Amino acid sequence: MASSLFLPYKRGVICRKRCRPVVLAGLLLCSAALAHGLQTAQRAIKVDQVGYPLDGPKVALVSSPATVFEVRRSSDNVIVFKGNLTEAQVDPASGDSVRAADFSAVKQTGRYYIEVPGVGRSWDFAVSPNVFEHTYYMAMRAFYGQRCGTAVDMGPEFPGYSHPACHLHGQFNPTSGASGPRDNIGGWHDAGDYGRYMVNSGITTGTLLWTWEIFGQKIKNIALNIPETGNGTPDILNEARWNLEWMLKMQDTDGGAWHKQTSVYFPGFVPPEDDKLPSEVIGTGTAPFKSTCATADLAVVGAIAARVYQPYDPVFAARALEAARRAWAWTEKYPNVTFHNPPGIQSGEYGSDSCQSERLWAAAELARTTGEAQYNHYFLKNYASSLFGLDSPPGENWNSVGSMALWAYALSPRKDVNAKAVSAIRVRTVDAARAVVQRTRANPYRVSLQATDYVWGSNSVAAEYGIDLLIANLFQPEQDFVDTARDNLHYLLGRNTFSLSWVTQVGENPFLHPHHRPSGALPESPWPGMLSGGPNASRQDAVLAALPKNLPPAKVYADQLASYASNEICINWQANLVFLLAGELP
């Protein structure tokens, strides 16, 4: 969420983390001039800085004129492959003239770089069977880093990335219809700010629980080194539960859920434990005070949780289901209580004019969990109007979850699902995915983003395309779907116009200055594993507004702390990255 208040911090570290030490005349130097030349070359050769799976397509992109390329082994510079670059293709979204270097023939595990004679060398990358496993680990641990209400310590891998417990006390804001203390300790800080928002928590947690439900076999043995590791529950479920417990606390005794718990305005750029603004439960301002979107989202995650935690903690699973049922019942009584910030409230809004897609998702998940007719009936009566959303992916974001609702239903293993509905959902999802594959193949950067997709959080849109493709692959397995989803991952991890990894501390050239309060005092080394929002042609902050007027949309990005509209981090974007990474694991 946008958080526009910040304190400037001191800059000016000379040897940036991404500048490689250079040995010259026996001296270890970090030469600005050498580094500049090196970086210019590296920016012109775009690779996935994490790497490429052993099997499958391996493509780097080059935005300088050249004809041939070499793949060299990093350890000894030996050439392992030589090839020709394709003809240049102009990319309208960035203005770049892009050539492709296909080295799919390299099928030996190792670390490599691309050398383009006359241009230079790329960043290093790996080729290996499980090349994305560590990035998945980093991306999931970023959620641990966002934990609220507890001391956080990223451990010996990241010494100093820690903070004492924060936001241990809360209270009702008058807009909630209640008064007095309400601590509601827990949850994740939503983004660069310290608010906790039910609607964004809903899609985030739902996406993580789906990651487990769909790709559990791929990730079940990946320990995240979080406090719960080793307790017998898979770590992704341990981490998701941290937020689920907070979401459950946001439910009132009548079943409704308040919309958010935040300070009434964004805090300054201070560490979490130093944010002393009261943490307030905020409601709609008028009866019934809770919102339908927040309550339906609670029903969604409660219903999924009832399934996925059943083998590990049946008591918790039952508690989650009971909360989901009560939440659903509340939304039947109040089907469209929307939320917009009441007067005096300036934290993130996550407002919406309709909560129908949230209710549809809740009905689908409750039908899938319980098999009860009331939920199935609601879904079948209301799903058809959401079908068109499948035709123009990506179909999901925090304020529009119709596609999630449809997929939840179509993925249900229950025998009593309606075959006509399932068929319509499958066919439309697969048709749309095939169109995305064609479009992505034709795109010089091999990303599914269209020029109009460079909006606030465009990196998450790229990940959402990946999700759509991986869901389609569940309905109709096609290798192109998996490969094209991975193309979007390659874009996020460095194969983009900036040759930048948009995940902190991942790859040789990651972005450095997220709009993220705990990172504000660490000007060269932000908290690890977090996805940047990415280019945003709408330019809603002063940094972007000051960029040249004629910049093409894919270039409207600034790796600056103050650019909240292009360089914030956010839990729902992060969850999309996790889903995509998990889907691309072997």
Ligand SMILES: [Zn+2]
């Ligand atoms: Zn906190």
